Amino acid sequence: MKVIALNGIAMSYHAQGEYSKAIDYLEEALRIRFKIFDVQGIAMTVGHLGIVYDSLGYSDTAIQCHQIHLNTAQNIQDREGESMALGNLGNAYMTSGDSIKAIQYHHQHLVIARELQDRRGEGNALGSLGSIYNSLRYSNTAVEYHRQRLLIAEEIQDSAGEIGALNNLGLAYEIQGNCKKALKYCKKALLLAQEVKDPYSQGKILANLGTIYRKLGEYVKAIDCLQQCINIKKKLQDIRGEGYALKHLGNAYYCQGDYIKAIESYQNSLSIIRKIQDEEAHEQILIYLGMVYCALKDYEKAITYNQQHLAIVSKSASKNQPM
Structure with a gap:
Protein backbone atom coordinates (compact mmCIF):
# COMPACT_ATOMS: atom_id res chain seq x y z
CA MET A 1 0.00 0.00 0.00
CA LYS A 2 1.13 3.52 -0.83
CA VAL A 3 0.48 4.80 2.70
CA ILE A 4 2.78 2.16 4.26
CA ALA A 5 5.52 3.16 1.81
CA LEU A 6 5.04 6.85 2.72
CA ASN A 7 5.44 6.06 6.43
CA GLY A 8 8.55 4.00 5.69
CA ILE A 9 10.12 6.75 3.56
CA ALA A 10 9.31 9.32 6.25
CA MET A 11 11.00 7.38 9.02
CA SER A 12 14.03 6.75 6.77
CA TYR A 13 14.37 10.52 6.34
CA HIS A 14 13.97 10.89 10.10
CA ALA A 15 16.82 8.43 10.68
CA GLN A 16 19.02 10.58 8.39
CA GLY A 17 18.11 13.76 10.27
CA GLU A 18 16.04 15.18 7.39
CA TYR A 19 13.11 16.08 9.59
CA SER A 20 11.21 18.45 7.26
CA LYS A 21 11.07 15.77 4.55
CA ALA A 22 9.92 13.23 7.14
CA ILE A 23 7.06 15.54 8.18
CA ASP A 24 6.03 16.10 4.53
CA TYR A 25 5.71 12.36 3.88
CA LEU A 26 3.90 11.71 7.16
CA GLU A 27 1.40 14.49 6.47
CA GLU A 28 0.74 12.99 3.03
CA ALA A 29 0.22 9.56 4.63
CA LEU A 30 -2.12 11.15 7.18
CA ARG A 31 -4.29 12.71 4.45
CA ILE A 32 -4.72 9.30 2.80
CA ARG A 33 -5.52 7.58 6.10
CA PHE A 34 -8.20 10.20 6.90
CA LYS A 35 -9.81 9.63 3.49
CA ILE A 36 -10.15 5.88 4.08
CA PHE A 37 -11.00 6.42 7.79
CA ASP A 38 -8.15 4.17 8.98
CA VAL A 39 -8.36 4.95 12.71
CA GLN A 40 -5.46 2.71 13.76
CA GLY A 41 -3.28 4.00 10.89
CA ILE A 42 -4.11 7.65 11.70
CA ALA A 43 -3.03 7.14 15.32
CA MET A 44 0.20 5.39 14.30
CA THR A 45 1.10 8.13 11.79
CA VAL A 46 0.38 10.86 14.36
CA GLY A 47 2.71 8.91 16.69
CA HIS A 48 5.41 8.95 14.01
CA LEU A 49 4.95 12.73 13.69
CA GLY A 50 5.51 12.90 17.46
CA ILE A 51 8.82 11.05 17.08
CA VAL A 52 9.99 13.60 14.48
CA TYR A 53 8.86 16.59 16.57
CA ASP A 54 10.66 15.10 19.58
CA SER A 55 13.87 14.89 17.52
CA LEU A 56 13.40 18.57 16.62
CA GLY A 57 13.15 19.41 20.32
CA TYR A 58 9.43 20.28 20.17
CA SER A 59 8.56 18.07 23.12
CA ASP A 60 5.15 19.68 23.83
CA THR A 61 3.96 18.96 20.28
CA ALA A 62 5.47 15.47 20.47
CA ILE A 63 3.61 14.76 23.72
CA GLN A 64 0.31 15.87 22.15
CA CYS A 65 0.89 13.53 19.18
CA HIS A 66 1.79 10.55 21.38
CA GLN A 67 -1.17 11.20 23.70
CA ILE A 68 -3.52 11.05 20.67
CA HIS A 69 -1.87 7.76 19.64
CA LEU A 70 -2.19 6.37 23.19
CA ASN A 71 -5.86 7.39 23.63
CA THR A 72 -6.82 5.92 20.26
CA ALA A 73 -4.89 2.69 20.86
CA GLN A 74 -6.61 2.24 24.23
CA ASN A 75 -10.05 2.96 22.73
CA ILE A 76 -9.65 0.34 19.98
CA GLN A 77 -7.80 -2.10 22.30
CA ASP A 78 -4.61 -2.01 20.21
CA ARG A 79 -2.08 -3.23 22.80
CA GLU A 80 0.89 -2.99 20.43
CA GLY A 81 -0.01 0.60 19.57
CA GLU A 82 -0.51 1.36 23.27
CA SER A 83 2.93 -0.07 24.08
CA MET A 84 4.55 2.00 21.31
CA ALA A 85 2.79 5.21 22.38
CA LEU A 86 3.79 4.73 26.03
CA GLY A 87 7.45 4.33 25.06
CA ASN A 88 7.32 7.41 22.84
CA LEU A 89 5.63 9.44 25.58
CA GLY A 90 8.44 8.41 27.91
CA ASN A 91 10.99 9.65 25.38
CA ALA A 92 9.17 12.96 24.86
CA TYR A 93 8.86 13.63 28.59
CA MET A 94 12.59 12.91 28.93
CA THR A 95 13.27 15.49 26.19
CA SER A 96 11.11 17.98 28.11
CA GLY A 97 13.15 17.31 31.27
CA ASP A 98 10.38 15.56 33.22
CA SER A 99 12.26 12.41 34.24
CA ILE A 100 9.59 11.31 36.74
CA LYS A 101 6.87 11.09 34.08
CA ALA A 102 9.38 9.57 31.64
CA ILE A 103 10.10 6.74 34.11
CA GLN A 104 6.36 6.17 34.70
CA TYR A 105 5.60 5.83 30.98
CA HIS A 106 8.61 3.61 30.27
CA HIS A 107 7.63 1.30 33.15
CA GLN A 108 4.13 0.99 31.64
CA HIS A 109 5.75 0.31 28.25
CA LEU A 110 7.93 -2.40 29.82
CA VAL A 111 4.93 -4.13 31.44
CA ILE A 112 2.97 -4.31 28.16
CA ALA A 113 6.03 -5.35 26.11
CA ARG A 114 6.60 -8.27 28.50
CA GLU A 115 2.89 -9.16 28.39
CA LEU A 116 3.05 -9.25 24.57
CA GLN A 117 6.39 -11.14 24.67
CA ASP A 118 7.79 -8.34 22.52
CA ARG A 119 11.51 -8.77 23.19
CA ARG A 120 12.54 -5.80 21.05
CA GLY A 121 10.05 -3.52 22.83
CA GLU A 122 11.17 -4.88 26.18
CA GLY A 123 14.78 -4.13 25.30
CA ASN A 124 13.91 -0.59 24.17
CA ALA A 125 12.03 0.08 27.41
CA LEU A 126 14.93 -1.23 29.51
CA GLY A 127 17.41 0.87 27.54
CA SER A 128 15.26 4.00 27.93
CA LEU A 129 14.98 3.47 31.69
CA GLY A 130 18.74 2.95 31.88
CA SER A 131 19.34 6.21 30.01
CA ILE A 132 17.06 8.13 32.37
CA TYR A 133 18.86 6.74 35.42
CA ASN A 134 22.18 7.63 33.74
CA SER A 135 20.99 11.23 33.38
CA LEU A 136 19.92 11.25 37.05
CA ARG A 137 23.40 9.92 38.00
CA TYR A 138 21.96 6.70 39.47
CA SER A 139 24.61 4.73 37.64
CA ASN A 140 24.20 1.42 39.53
CA THR A 141 20.52 1.25 38.56
CA ALA A 142 21.42 2.32 35.01
CA VAL A 143 23.97 -0.50 34.71
CA GLU A 144 21.32 -3.07 35.73
CA TYR A 145 18.89 -1.88 33.05
CA HIS A 146 21.55 -1.63 30.30
CA ARG A 147 22.90 -5.11 31.10
CA GLN A 148 19.39 -6.54 30.69
CA ARG A 149 18.99 -4.64 27.44
CA LEU A 150 22.34 -5.92 26.14
CA LEU A 151 21.35 -9.56 26.81
CA ILE A 152 18.07 -9.13 24.89
CA ALA A 153 19.78 -7.30 22.00
CA GLU A 154 22.33 -10.11 21.64
CA GLU A 155 19.58 -12.75 21.86
CA ILE A 156 17.43 -11.22 19.07
CA GLN A 157 20.45 -9.97 17.05
CA ASP A 158 19.39 -6.33 17.38
CA SER A 159 22.58 -4.48 16.43
CA ALA A 160 21.11 -1.04 17.16
CA GLY A 161 20.05 -2.20 20.62
CA GLU A 162 23.45 -3.75 21.23
CA ILE A 163 25.26 -0.56 20.20
CA GLY A 164 23.01 1.54 22.45
CA ALA A 165 23.43 -0.80 25.43
CA LEU A 166 27.23 -0.94 25.11
CA ASN A 167 27.54 2.84 24.73
CA ASN A 168 25.20 3.51 27.65
CA LEU A 169 27.04 1.00 29.85
CA GLY A 170 30.19 2.95 29.02
CA LEU A 171 28.45 6.16 30.04
CA ALA A 172 27.24 4.62 33.33
CA TYR A 173 30.74 3.42 34.22
CA GLU A 174 32.14 6.85 33.32
CA ILE A 175 29.66 8.42 35.77
CA GLN A 176 30.92 5.97 38.41
CA GLY A 177 34.47 7.14 37.71
CA ASN A 178 35.51 3.79 36.25
CA CYS A 179 36.89 5.25 33.01
CA LYS A 180 38.85 2.12 32.00
CA LYS A 181 35.69 0.01 32.06
CA ALA A 182 33.80 2.81 30.30
CA LEU A 183 36.45 2.86 27.57
CA LYS A 184 36.12 -0.90 27.04
CA TYR A 185 32.35 -0.74 26.46
CA CYS A 186 32.43 2.39 24.29
CA LYS A 187 35.18 0.93 22.07
CA LYS A 188 33.04 -2.19 21.55
CA ALA A 189 30.07 0.01 20.69
CA LEU A 190 32.10 2.05 18.18
CA LEU A 191 33.42 -1.04 16.39
CA LEU A 192 29.89 -2.39 16.01
CA ALA A 193 28.51 0.98 14.84
CA GLN A 194 31.27 1.20 12.21
CA GLU A 195 30.60 -2.39 11.16
CA VAL A 196 26.89 -1.72 10.51
CA LYS A 197 27.64 1.77 9.08
CA ASP A 198 25.57 3.70 11.61
CA PRO A 199 26.92 7.29 11.57
CA TYR A 200 24.39 8.60 14.09
CA SER A 201 25.57 6.12 16.75
CA GLN A 202 29.22 6.66 15.78
CA GLY A 203 28.83 10.37 16.53
CA LYS A 204 27.31 9.72 19.97
CA ILE A 205 29.96 7.15 20.89
CA LEU A 206 32.86 9.32 19.71
CA ALA A 207 31.52 12.17 21.89
CA ASN A 208 31.49 9.83 24.91
CA LEU A 209 34.97 8.53 24.08
CA GLY A 210 36.22 12.11 23.87
CA THR A 211 35.01 12.77 27.40
CA ILE A 212 36.45 9.49 28.73
CA TYR A 213 39.89 10.10 27.17
CA ARG A 214 39.88 13.65 28.58
CA LYS A 215 39.16 12.31 32.07
CA LEU A 216 42.01 9.80 31.62
CA GLY A 217 44.34 12.68 30.69
CA GLU A 218 44.77 11.38 27.11
CA TYR A 219 44.03 14.73 25.48
CA VAL A 220 45.31 13.97 21.97
CA LYS A 221 42.98 10.97 21.73
CA ALA A 222 40.12 13.01 23.22
CA ILE A 223 40.59 15.77 20.62
CA ASP A 224 40.80 13.24 17.77
CA CYS A 225 37.52 11.55 18.84
CA LEU A 226 35.71 14.88 19.22
CA GLN A 227 36.91 16.17 15.83
CA GLN A 228 35.65 12.95 14.21
CA CYS A 229 32.37 13.45 16.06
CA ILE A 230 32.04 17.04 14.80
CA ASN A 231 32.67 15.94 11.20
CA ILE A 232 29.91 13.32 11.50
CA LYS A 233 27.49 15.81 13.09
CA LYS A 234 28.11 18.25 10.23
CA LYS A 235 27.40 15.55 7.62
CA LEU A 236 24.19 14.61 9.44
CA GLN A 237 23.28 18.32 9.73
CA ASP A 238 22.86 17.73 13.47
Missing part, protein backbone atom coordinates in the same frame (compact mmCIF):
# COMPACT_ATOMS: atom_id res chain seq x y z
CA ILE A 239 23.50 21.32 14.58
CA ARG A 240 22.63 20.61 18.23
CA GLY A 241 25.05 17.68 18.40
CA GLU A 242 27.74 19.74 16.67
CA GLY A 243 27.34 22.53 19.24
CA TYR A 244 27.71 20.14 22.18
CA ALA A 245 30.71 18.39 20.61
CA LEU A 246 32.44 21.74 20.07
CA LYS A 247 31.89 22.54 23.76
CA HIS A 248 33.54 19.24 24.75
CA LEU A 249 36.37 19.91 22.28
CA GLY A 250 36.94 23.25 24.02
CA ASN A 251 37.16 21.40 27.35
CA ALA A 252 39.77 19.01 25.92
CA TYR A 253 41.89 21.89 24.55
CA TYR A 254 41.57 23.73 27.89
CA CYS A 255 42.81 20.67 29.82
CA GLN A 256 45.65 20.31 27.32
CA GLY A 257 46.63 23.94 27.93
CA ASP A 258 45.90 25.09 24.37
CA TYR A 259 43.79 28.07 25.40
CA ILE A 260 43.59 29.69 21.96
CA LYS A 261 42.03 26.58 20.40
CA ALA A 262 39.80 26.21 23.46
CA ILE A 263 38.46 29.74 22.90
CA GLU A 264 37.89 29.04 19.20
CA SER A 265 35.95 25.86 20.01
CA TYR A 266 33.88 27.54 22.72
CA GLN A 267 33.06 30.50 20.45
CA ASN A 268 31.95 28.17 17.63
CA SER A 269 29.85 26.23 20.12
CA LEU A 270 28.37 29.43 21.55
CA SER A 271 27.13 30.63 18.14
CA ILE A 272 25.25 27.31 17.69
CA ILE A 273 23.96 27.16 21.27
CA ARG A 274 22.48 30.66 20.92
CA LYS A 275 20.69 29.60 17.72
CA ILE A 276 19.10 26.55 19.36
CA GLN A 277 18.38 28.56 22.54
CA ASP A 278 19.80 26.07 25.04
CA GLU A 279 20.07 28.24 28.14
CA GLU A 280 21.93 25.70 30.30
CA ALA A 281 24.63 25.08 27.67
CA HIS A 282 24.82 28.85 27.05
CA GLU A 283 25.60 29.43 30.73
CA GLN A 284 28.21 26.63 30.76
CA ILE A 285 30.11 28.05 27.78
CA LEU A 286 30.16 31.56 29.24
CA ILE A 287 31.66 30.10 32.44
CA TYR A 288 34.25 28.17 30.42
CA LEU A 289 35.21 31.27 28.41
CA GLY A 290 35.65 33.19 31.67
CA MET A 291 37.93 30.41 32.95
CA VAL A 292 40.07 30.39 29.78
CA TYR A 293 40.57 34.16 29.80
CA CYS A 294 41.49 33.96 33.51
CA ALA A 295 44.11 31.33 32.60
CA LEU A 296 45.42 33.74 29.94
CA LYS A 297 45.42 36.54 32.58
CA ASP A 298 43.05 38.56 30.36
CA TYR A 299 40.89 39.52 33.32
CA GLU A 300 38.89 42.16 31.47
CA LYS A 301 37.47 39.59 29.04
CA ALA A 302 37.02 37.08 31.86
CA ILE A 303 34.88 39.64 33.72
CA THR A 304 32.88 40.38 30.55
CA TYR A 305 31.91 36.71 30.09
CA ASN A 306 31.14 36.26 33.78
CA GLN A 307 28.93 39.36 33.67
CA GLN A 308 27.08 37.90 30.67
CA HIS A 309 26.57 34.72 32.68
CA LEU A 310 25.34 36.72 35.68
CA ALA A 311 22.86 38.61 33.48
CA ILE A 312 21.33 35.31 32.24
CA VAL A 313 21.08 33.94 35.79
CA SER A 314 19.49 37.19 37.07
CA LYS A 315 16.98 37.24 34.20
CA SER A 316 16.06 33.61 34.86
CA ALA A 317 15.67 34.27 38.59
CA SER A 318 13.38 37.28 37.97
CA LYS A 319 11.18 35.15 35.68
CA ASN A 320 10.75 32.54 38.42
CA GLN A 321 9.79 35.06 41.10
CA PRO A 322 6.10 35.00 42.09
CA MET A 323 4.04 37.86 40.73
Whole structure:
Protein backbone atom coordinates (compact mmCIF):
# COMPACT_ATOMS: atom_id res chain seq x y z
CA MET A 1 0.00 0.00 0.00
CA LYS A 2 1.13 3.52 -0.83
CA VAL A 3 0.48 4.80 2.70
CA ILE A 4 2.78 2.16 4.26
CA ALA A 5 5.52 3.16 1.81
CA LEU A 6 5.04 6.85 2.72
CA ASN A 7 5.44 6.06 6.43
CA GLY A 8 8.55 4.00 5.69
CA ILE A 9 10.12 6.75 3.56
CA ALA A 10 9.31 9.32 6.25
CA MET A 11 11.00 7.38 9.02
CA SER A 12 14.03 6.75 6.77
CA TYR A 13 14.37 10.52 6.34
CA HIS A 14 13.97 10.89 10.10
CA ALA A 15 16.82 8.43 10.68
CA GLN A 16 19.02 10.58 8.39
CA GLY A 17 18.11 13.76 10.27
CA GLU A 18 16.04 15.18 7.39
CA TYR A 19 13.11 16.08 9.59
CA SER A 20 11.21 18.45 7.26
CA LYS A 21 11.07 15.77 4.55
CA ALA A 22 9.92 13.23 7.14
CA ILE A 23 7.06 15.54 8.18
CA ASP A 24 6.03 16.10 4.53
CA TYR A 25 5.71 12.36 3.88
CA LEU A 26 3.90 11.71 7.16
CA GLU A 27 1.40 14.49 6.47
CA GLU A 28 0.74 12.99 3.03
CA ALA A 29 0.22 9.56 4.63
CA LEU A 30 -2.12 11.15 7.18
CA ARG A 31 -4.29 12.71 4.45
CA ILE A 32 -4.72 9.30 2.80
CA ARG A 33 -5.52 7.58 6.10
CA PHE A 34 -8.20 10.20 6.90
CA LYS A 35 -9.81 9.63 3.49
CA ILE A 36 -10.15 5.88 4.08
CA PHE A 37 -11.00 6.42 7.79
CA ASP A 38 -8.15 4.17 8.98
CA VAL A 39 -8.36 4.95 12.71
CA GLN A 40 -5.46 2.71 13.76
CA GLY A 41 -3.28 4.00 10.89
CA ILE A 42 -4.11 7.65 11.70
CA ALA A 43 -3.03 7.14 15.32
CA MET A 44 0.20 5.39 14.30
CA THR A 45 1.10 8.13 11.79
CA VAL A 46 0.38 10.86 14.36
CA GLY A 47 2.71 8.91 16.69
CA HIS A 48 5.41 8.95 14.01
CA LEU A 49 4.95 12.73 13.69
CA GLY A 50 5.51 12.90 17.46
CA ILE A 51 8.82 11.05 17.08
CA VAL A 52 9.99 13.60 14.48
CA TYR A 53 8.86 16.59 16.57
CA ASP A 54 10.66 15.10 19.58
CA SER A 55 13.87 14.89 17.52
CA LEU A 56 13.40 18.57 16.62
CA GLY A 57 13.15 19.41 20.32
CA TYR A 58 9.43 20.28 20.17
CA SER A 59 8.56 18.07 23.12
CA ASP A 60 5.15 19.68 23.83
CA THR A 61 3.96 18.96 20.28
CA ALA A 62 5.47 15.47 20.47
CA ILE A 63 3.61 14.76 23.72
CA GLN A 64 0.31 15.87 22.15
CA CYS A 65 0.89 13.53 19.18
CA HIS A 66 1.79 10.55 21.38
CA GLN A 67 -1.17 11.20 23.70
CA ILE A 68 -3.52 11.05 20.67
CA HIS A 69 -1.87 7.76 19.64
CA LEU A 70 -2.19 6.37 23.19
CA ASN A 71 -5.86 7.39 23.63
CA THR A 72 -6.82 5.92 20.26
CA ALA A 73 -4.89 2.69 20.86
CA GLN A 74 -6.61 2.24 24.23
CA ASN A 75 -10.05 2.96 22.73
CA ILE A 76 -9.65 0.34 19.98
CA GLN A 77 -7.80 -2.10 22.30
CA ASP A 78 -4.61 -2.01 20.21
CA ARG A 79 -2.08 -3.23 22.80
CA GLU A 80 0.89 -2.99 20.43
CA GLY A 81 -0.01 0.60 19.57
CA GLU A 82 -0.51 1.36 23.27
CA SER A 83 2.93 -0.07 24.08
CA MET A 84 4.55 2.00 21.31
CA ALA A 85 2.79 5.21 22.38
CA LEU A 86 3.79 4.73 26.03
CA GLY A 87 7.45 4.33 25.06
CA ASN A 88 7.32 7.41 22.84
CA LEU A 89 5.63 9.44 25.58
CA GLY A 90 8.44 8.41 27.91
CA ASN A 91 10.99 9.65 25.38
CA ALA A 92 9.17 12.96 24.86
CA TYR A 93 8.86 13.63 28.59
CA MET A 94 12.59 12.91 28.93
CA THR A 95 13.27 15.49 26.19
CA SER A 96 11.11 17.98 28.11
CA GLY A 97 13.15 17.31 31.27
CA ASP A 98 10.38 15.56 33.22
CA SER A 99 12.26 12.41 34.24
CA ILE A 100 9.59 11.31 36.74
CA LYS A 101 6.87 11.09 34.08
CA ALA A 102 9.38 9.57 31.64
CA ILE A 103 10.10 6.74 34.11
CA GLN A 104 6.36 6.17 34.70
CA TYR A 105 5.60 5.83 30.98
CA HIS A 106 8.61 3.61 30.27
CA HIS A 107 7.63 1.30 33.15
CA GLN A 108 4.13 0.99 31.64
CA HIS A 109 5.75 0.31 28.25
CA LEU A 110 7.93 -2.40 29.82
CA VAL A 111 4.93 -4.13 31.44
CA ILE A 112 2.97 -4.31 28.16
CA ALA A 113 6.03 -5.35 26.11
CA ARG A 114 6.60 -8.27 28.50
CA GLU A 115 2.89 -9.16 28.39
CA LEU A 116 3.05 -9.25 24.57
CA GLN A 117 6.39 -11.14 24.67
CA ASP A 118 7.79 -8.34 22.52
CA ARG A 119 11.51 -8.77 23.19
CA ARG A 120 12.54 -5.80 21.05
CA GLY A 121 10.05 -3.52 22.83
CA GLU A 122 11.17 -4.88 26.18
CA GLY A 123 14.78 -4.13 25.30
CA ASN A 124 13.91 -0.59 24.17
CA ALA A 125 12.03 0.08 27.41
CA LEU A 126 14.93 -1.23 29.51
CA GLY A 127 17.41 0.87 27.54
CA SER A 128 15.26 4.00 27.93
CA LEU A 129 14.98 3.47 31.69
CA GLY A 130 18.74 2.95 31.88
CA SER A 131 19.34 6.21 30.01
CA ILE A 132 17.06 8.13 32.37
CA TYR A 133 18.86 6.74 35.42
CA ASN A 134 22.18 7.63 33.74
CA SER A 135 20.99 11.23 33.38
CA LEU A 136 19.92 11.25 37.05
CA ARG A 137 23.40 9.92 38.00
CA TYR A 138 21.96 6.70 39.47
CA SER A 139 24.61 4.73 37.64
CA ASN A 140 24.20 1.42 39.53
CA THR A 141 20.52 1.25 38.56
CA ALA A 142 21.42 2.32 35.01
CA VAL A 143 23.97 -0.50 34.71
CA GLU A 144 21.32 -3.07 35.73
CA TYR A 145 18.89 -1.88 33.05
CA HIS A 146 21.55 -1.63 30.30
CA ARG A 147 22.90 -5.11 31.10
CA GLN A 148 19.39 -6.54 30.69
CA ARG A 149 18.99 -4.64 27.44
CA LEU A 150 22.34 -5.92 26.14
CA LEU A 151 21.35 -9.56 26.81
CA ILE A 152 18.07 -9.13 24.89
CA ALA A 153 19.78 -7.30 22.00
CA GLU A 154 22.33 -10.11 21.64
CA GLU A 155 19.58 -12.75 21.86
CA ILE A 156 17.43 -11.22 19.07
CA GLN A 157 20.45 -9.97 17.05
CA ASP A 158 19.39 -6.33 17.38
CA SER A 159 22.58 -4.48 16.43
CA ALA A 160 21.11 -1.04 17.16
CA GLY A 161 20.05 -2.20 20.62
CA GLU A 162 23.45 -3.75 21.23
CA ILE A 163 25.26 -0.56 20.20
CA GLY A 164 23.01 1.54 22.45
CA ALA A 165 23.43 -0.80 25.43
CA LEU A 166 27.23 -0.94 25.11
CA ASN A 167 27.54 2.84 24.73
CA ASN A 168 25.20 3.51 27.65
CA LEU A 169 27.04 1.00 29.85
CA GLY A 170 30.19 2.95 29.02
CA LEU A 171 28.45 6.16 30.04
CA ALA A 172 27.24 4.62 33.33
CA TYR A 173 30.74 3.42 34.22
CA GLU A 174 32.14 6.85 33.32
CA ILE A 175 29.66 8.42 35.77
CA GLN A 176 30.92 5.97 38.41
CA GLY A 177 34.47 7.14 37.71
CA ASN A 178 35.51 3.79 36.25
CA CYS A 179 36.89 5.25 33.01
CA LYS A 180 38.85 2.12 32.00
CA LYS A 181 35.69 0.01 32.06
CA ALA A 182 33.80 2.81 30.30
CA LEU A 183 36.45 2.86 27.57
CA LYS A 184 36.12 -0.90 27.04
CA TYR A 185 32.35 -0.74 26.46
CA CYS A 186 32.43 2.39 24.29
CA LYS A 187 35.18 0.93 22.07
CA LYS A 188 33.04 -2.19 21.55
CA ALA A 189 30.07 0.01 20.69
CA LEU A 190 32.10 2.05 18.18
CA LEU A 191 33.42 -1.04 16.39
CA LEU A 192 29.89 -2.39 16.01
CA ALA A 193 28.51 0.98 14.84
CA GLN A 194 31.27 1.20 12.21
CA GLU A 195 30.60 -2.39 11.16
CA VAL A 196 26.89 -1.72 10.51
CA LYS A 197 27.64 1.77 9.08
CA ASP A 198 25.57 3.70 11.61
CA PRO A 199 26.92 7.29 11.57
CA TYR A 200 24.39 8.60 14.09
CA SER A 201 25.57 6.12 16.75
CA GLN A 202 29.22 6.66 15.78
CA GLY A 203 28.83 10.37 16.53
CA LYS A 204 27.31 9.72 19.97
CA ILE A 205 29.96 7.15 20.89
CA LEU A 206 32.86 9.32 19.71
CA ALA A 207 31.52 12.17 21.89
CA ASN A 208 31.49 9.83 24.91
CA LEU A 209 34.97 8.53 24.08
CA GLY A 210 36.22 12.11 23.87
CA THR A 211 35.01 12.77 27.40
CA ILE A 212 36.45 9.49 28.73
CA TYR A 213 39.89 10.10 27.17
CA ARG A 214 39.88 13.65 28.58
CA LYS A 215 39.16 12.31 32.07
CA LEU A 216 42.01 9.80 31.62
CA GLY A 217 44.34 12.68 30.69
CA GLU A 218 44.77 11.38 27.11
CA TYR A 219 44.03 14.73 25.48
CA VAL A 220 45.31 13.97 21.97
CA LYS A 221 42.98 10.97 21.73
CA ALA A 222 40.12 13.01 23.22
CA ILE A 223 40.59 15.77 20.62
CA ASP A 224 40.80 13.24 17.77
CA CYS A 225 37.52 11.55 18.84
CA LEU A 226 35.71 14.88 19.22
CA GLN A 227 36.91 16.17 15.83
CA GLN A 228 35.65 12.95 14.21
CA CYS A 229 32.37 13.45 16.06
CA ILE A 230 32.04 17.04 14.80
CA ASN A 231 32.67 15.94 11.20
CA ILE A 232 29.91 13.32 11.50
CA LYS A 233 27.49 15.81 13.09
CA LYS A 234 28.11 18.25 10.23
CA LYS A 235 27.40 15.55 7.62
CA LEU A 236 24.19 14.61 9.44
CA GLN A 237 23.28 18.32 9.73
CA ASP A 238 22.86 17.73 13.47
CA ILE A 239 23.50 21.32 14.58
CA ARG A 240 22.63 20.61 18.23
CA GLY A 241 25.05 17.68 18.40
CA GLU A 242 27.74 19.74 16.67
CA GLY A 243 27.34 22.53 19.24
CA TYR A 244 27.71 20.14 22.18
CA ALA A 245 30.71 18.39 20.61
CA LEU A 246 32.44 21.74 20.07
CA LYS A 247 31.89 22.54 23.76
CA HIS A 248 33.54 19.24 24.75
CA LEU A 249 36.37 19.91 22.28
CA GLY A 250 36.94 23.25 24.02
CA ASN A 251 37.16 21.40 27.35
CA ALA A 252 39.77 19.01 25.92
CA TYR A 253 41.89 21.89 24.55
CA TYR A 254 41.57 23.73 27.89
CA CYS A 255 42.81 20.67 29.82
CA GLN A 256 45.65 20.31 27.32
CA GLY A 257 46.63 23.94 27.93
CA ASP A 258 45.90 25.09 24.37
CA TYR A 259 43.79 28.07 25.40
CA ILE A 260 43.59 29.69 21.96
CA LYS A 261 42.03 26.58 20.40
CA ALA A 262 39.80 26.21 23.46
CA ILE A 263 38.46 29.74 22.90
CA GLU A 264 37.89 29.04 19.20
CA SER A 265 35.95 25.86 20.01
CA TYR A 266 33.88 27.54 22.72
CA GLN A 267 33.06 30.50 20.45
CA ASN A 268 31.95 28.17 17.63
CA SER A 269 29.85 26.23 20.12
CA LEU A 270 28.37 29.43 21.55
CA SER A 271 27.13 30.63 18.14
CA ILE A 272 25.25 27.31 17.69
CA ILE A 273 23.96 27.16 21.27
CA ARG A 274 22.48 30.66 20.92
CA LYS A 275 20.69 29.60 17.72
CA ILE A 276 19.10 26.55 19.36
CA GLN A 277 18.38 28.56 22.54
CA ASP A 278 19.80 26.07 25.04
CA GLU A 279 20.07 28.24 28.14
CA GLU A 280 21.93 25.70 30.30
CA ALA A 281 24.63 25.08 27.67
CA HIS A 282 24.82 28.85 27.05
CA GLU A 283 25.60 29.43 30.73
CA GLN A 284 28.21 26.63 30.76
CA ILE A 285 30.11 28.05 27.78
CA LEU A 286 30.16 31.56 29.24
CA ILE A 287 31.66 30.10 32.44
CA TYR A 288 34.25 28.17 30.42
CA LEU A 289 35.21 31.27 28.41
CA GLY A 290 35.65 33.19 31.67
CA MET A 291 37.93 30.41 32.95
CA VAL A 292 40.07 30.39 29.78
CA TYR A 293 40.57 34.16 29.80
CA CYS A 294 41.49 33.96 33.51
CA ALA A 295 44.11 31.33 32.60
CA LEU A 296 45.42 33.74 29.94
CA LYS A 297 45.42 36.54 32.58
CA ASP A 298 43.05 38.56 30.36
CA TYR A 299 40.89 39.52 33.32
CA GLU A 300 38.89 42.16 31.47
CA LYS A 301 37.47 39.59 29.04
CA ALA A 302 37.02 37.08 31.86
CA ILE A 303 34.88 39.64 33.72
CA THR A 304 32.88 40.38 30.55
CA TYR A 305 31.91 36.71 30.09
CA ASN A 306 31.14 36.26 33.78
CA GLN A 307 28.93 39.36 33.67
CA GLN A 308 27.08 37.90 30.67
CA HIS A 309 26.57 34.72 32.68
CA LEU A 310 25.34 36.72 35.68
CA ALA A 311 22.86 38.61 33.48
CA ILE A 312 21.33 35.31 32.24
CA VAL A 313 21.08 33.94 35.79
CA SER A 314 19.49 37.19 37.07
CA LYS A 315 16.98 37.24 34.20
CA SER A 316 16.06 33.61 34.86
CA ALA A 317 15.67 34.27 38.59
CA SER A 318 13.38 37.28 37.97
CA LYS A 319 11.18 35.15 35.68
CA ASN A 320 10.75 32.54 38.42
CA GLN A 321 9.79 35.06 41.10
CA PRO A 322 6.10 35.00 42.09
CA MET A 323 4.04 37.86 40.73
